[in-house]
Amino acid sequence: MGMFSKAMSMVWVLIIVCTQGQPLKAPKEISSKLSRNPQSLSLASSDYGHIVHETPLAVFEPSSIGDIRALINFSNSLPNPFTIAPRGQAHSVLGQAMAQNGVVVNMTKLNGTRIFVAPCDGKSPLGCYADVGGEQTWVDVLHETLKSGLTPLSWTDYLYLTVGGTLSNAGISGQAFRFGPQISNVLELDLVTGKGDLVTCSAEKNTEAFYAVLGGLGQFGVITRARIPLGPAPTRVKWLHLLYNDFTAFCRDQEHLISMNERNDSNAADYVEGMLLLNQPPLDLSFYPPSYHQCITSLVTQYGIIYIIELVKYYANNSQPIQQVANLVKELKFVPNFRFEKDVSYEEFLNRVHGEELYLRSKGLWEVPHPWLNIFVPRSRILDFNEGVFKGIILKQNITAGLVKVYPVNRNK
Ligand SMILES: Cc1cc2nc3c(=O)[nH]c(=O)nc-3n(C[C@H](O)[C@H](O)[C@@H](O)COP(=O)(O)OP(=O)(O)OC[C@H]3O[C@@H](n4cnc5c(N)ncnc54)[C@H](O)[C@@H]3O)c2cc1C
Ligand SMILES: *[C@@H]1O[C@H](CO)[C@@H](O)[C@H](O)[C@H]1NC(C)=O
Ligand SMILES: *[C@@H]1O[C@H](CO)[C@@H](O)[C@H](O)[C@H]1NC(C)=O
Ligand SMILES: *[C@@H]1O[C@H](CO)[C@@H](O)[C@H](O)[C@H]1NC(C)=O
Ligand SMILES: *[C@@H]1O[C@H](CO)[C@@H](O)[C@H](O)[C@H]1NC(C)=O
Ligand SMILES: *[C@@H]1O[C@H](CO)[C@@H](O)[C@H](O)[C@H]1NC(C)=O
Ligand SMILES: *[C@@H]1O[C@H](CO)[C@@H](O)[C@H](O)[C@H]1NC(C)=O
16 A cells, blocks of 8 residues: 555645745756646636636646656655646546646646557457547547447546546446446556556556556546447437436336346347436427427426436447337336437437537536536435435425436446
């Protein structure tokens, strides 16, 4: 554990030496990459949450992995090392990529590393995979792997997040019930540790480092490369919304859908999520045909909350999964006829949040506070959660809730 206690103390324990406005007496190759430009400092003191604001002494702009090692070595050479936080795209909500009076490492500056997609020839013992830089965004990884007809298996809803950032958290979306979160879909990592060493780790090699860094909130080292398993990419998806007025039926059907996967049923869905449609503005009905907006609005007004199962079936060109979709929904207890379907490309589906981002940006509603909460609720208490929180707080007190998503994952994933 010695190796990690140093890394942990990077952020949690040690107080920086140079707080009285003294310049960092760094070697030239480091100081030339430390920016104190007000614009960088201001950017590095905010994030997507717009709740926490912590100003670093400097932003480090590495042009190589060696630069990151040198920065950590320099910090360790001081009597009181400074705090260091890697910053992906700062889509954190509570300052996780900040370093008060420390140094924020702008990982984006490393984007020069090509994404390498291994030829999928059946000879490679690992099967298909991509080697990607920790600073790469998932949308870039998707574009690059699709060129070879391949794709990562487990996603987040939004793709302008970095590989290092989501692997430091979890990376959960509607594919997690099948493949587990993104942190369960990593074959190997390269890390710069808190000692400045560059280590390769996996489930077989340097396992302590591997499992510490995955979901490690940036406290155990800097992820510079991740080897991500790939599968054949579908070309299109059937994308369904099923509307419920009853939370019990909604949960039962969601659990039924994910259980089909456990039984290896070939009809099983490829993606399952769920969300709330609340009787409060703005009522986003953009998924539904305009001719249905009136009756959906009436349903929401009548019940206060409508629960939506979001379901996807992937398919290849020229093989519409019409029968499989029919089998999937036939026993489900949504409000009769309130079933809506879209047919879009795989990429359009995975990148669906980007359209919302552009819309919200155009309305000035992207750069606003995001007091987001992500929690796992045990199955035994999910009905209480609906009564106490969805109905008891959000509905009864008419609290503007924003987006609320709720979907099941088995513990074994
Ligand atoms: C619109 C939106 C939708 C989202 N949807 C989902 C979702 O569906 N599922 C989901 O799981 N999450 C989702 N997230 C959250 C996201 O997964 C992470 O929580 C977010 O922090 C990742 O953003 P980032 O890559 O910009 O990392 P940052 O916010 O920059 O960093 C996150 C943490 O990782 C550390 N870090 C960054 N890069 C590295 C690295 N290379 N090595 C080591 N540590 C590093 C940072 O220091 C920090 O502690 C969403 C976020 C947004 C804004
Ligand atoms: C990090 O670098 C990128 C690419 O040069 C730049 O767009 C971004 O503003 C920088 N971020 C910070 C916090 O300096
Ligand atoms: C950083 O320190 C480590 C461990 O002492 C050493 O192996 C490495 O060469 C150093 N790297 C740089 C870039 O200074
Ligand atoms: C990384 O570089 C590629 C190719 O130059 C570019 O398309 C992509 O937008 C860059 N990504 C980031 C996050 O800067
Ligand atoms: C489903 O497939 C997995 C992997 O092939 C296997 O381990 C599991 O036993 C199967 N489950 C059932 C219920 O057949
Ligand atoms: C699927 O169809 C689209 C549009 O016709 C085409 O661009 C694409 O190359 C096809 N993909 C495959 C794998 O056949
Ligand atoms: C709930 O609040 C919204 C504004 O946030 C308001 O428009 C609406 O009328 C309120 N509804 C009720 C039932 O009070």
